[in-house]
Every structure is written in C-alpha cells, then in structure tokens.
Amino acid sequence: MxxxxxxxxxxxxxxxxxxxxxxxxxxxxxxxxxxxxxxxxxxxxxxxxxxxxxxxxxxxPDKSELRLGRELAIEFSEEHLPDDLSTVLGFFRNRGAYGKFKSFLERKGQLQAWFDHEKSAKESRLREWCADHGIELT
Structure with a gap:
C-alpha cells in the first residue's frame, strides 16, 4: 500500500x-x-x-472524475434550494453557468454554504479516490 x-x-x-x-x-x-x-x-x-x-x-483525478462540477452544484441545489432547482438547472444549459450560479447563490445568501459544501465534497471525494486506489493518507 x-x-x-x-x-x-x-x-x-x-x-x-x-x-x-x-x-x-x-x-x-x-x-x-x-x-x-x-x-x-x-x-x-x-x-x-x-x-x-x-x-x-x-x-x-480531475474535477469531472470526482463529480465536482455540474453534478455537485445540482446536488447542493437539491439540498439547499429545492424550490429553485429549475432555475439552477437552467443555468447549466448555457455557457457561463458557474458565474450565474454563484451570483444567484449570493443573492439567496447561500454562497458561503456553497463554498463549504464544495470544499467538503472535494476533500471527501479525493480521500475516497485515494482509498479506492490503495493510497493510505496521513
């Protein structure tokens, strides 16, 4: 290992x-x-x-391999902004989605919650990826 x-x-x-x-x-x-x-x-x-x-x-891995892109934004929206999910999905049908998404989150008072969620997901998914590949972390 x-x-x-x-x-x-x-x-x-x-x-x-x-x-x-x-x-x-x-x-x-x-x-x-x-x-x-x-x-x-x-x-x-x-x-x-x-x-x-x-x-x-x-x-x-890259962002897409860890599902830290569009999928994570939608997951966050389902949990934190379920009434606005259709709006968020609309952002991700066009270019500039992340800028629109973050502006929307700021208006909703959810931007810091997004950053926290994104950081937590990144760290846990990287740890999981390492474990899946036999890499023990210190």
Whole structure:
C-alpha cells in the first residue's frame, strides 16, 4: 500500500484544477507516495521524475472524475434550494453557468454554504479516490 500526505494530494489536485490549465497534470508515485506536477503551459520549479513515463505513477483525478462540477452544484441545489432547482438547472444549459450560479447563490445568501459544501465534497471525494486506489493518507 502507498502512503501519501493528504495535503500534497490536495495541493496537486487544486493546482491542476485552478484555471483548468490544459496541459497541467499531477501524478502520485505509487512507490514513494510523492506528488509531482507536469505542465506544458508553465515553467515549474521542480522537474518531474525521470521515470514518470515508465514508473509506477497514477494521475490524480480531475474535477469531472470526482463529480465536482455540474453534478455537485445540482446536488447542493437539491439540498439547499429545492424550490429553485429549475432555475439552477437552467443555468447549466448555457455557457457561463458557474458565474450565474454563484451570483444567484449570493443573492439567496447561500454562497458561503456553497463554498463549504464544495470544499467538503472535494476533500471527501479525493480521500475516497485515494482509498479506492490503495493510497493510505496521513
């Protein structure tokens, strides 16, 4: 079993998820439990390990794999704003959905509740993903 620091896994995930950089990816070493980030979009301080292509590494999941996008917003709305669910669903039929969704939540006084829900879901789903892949977290 691989042992990794949760904070490193979380930071690797968040770095890649921030701004949805197209050519940025985080990997976890299944031997050492270390997280490494590669990017074609930007220069990073750390060079990736030489064995990244051939060694035992696993790519960290993205937002969609963890169901942290549209699905999470709808889940939150079902729980916190059931009377407004059709409005929220309408946002996600068009471009700019998250901006409209967050503005709507702010008007409803639910923006902080959304941020808390999103953070909790991200952390618990990342922990679940690690457990599913035999990665023990410290």
């Amino acid at each position: 691989t042992t990794a620091k949760f904070i490193e896994v979380l930071e690797g995930y968040e770095f890649c998820a921030f701004g949805d950089l197209l050519d940025t990816q985080a990997f976890i070493s299944l031997e050492r439990g270390t997280v490494h980030i590669t990017s074609g979009d930007m220069d990073l301080d750390e060079e990736p390990p030489e064995d990244l292509e051939a060694g035992p590494y696993l790519a960290l």
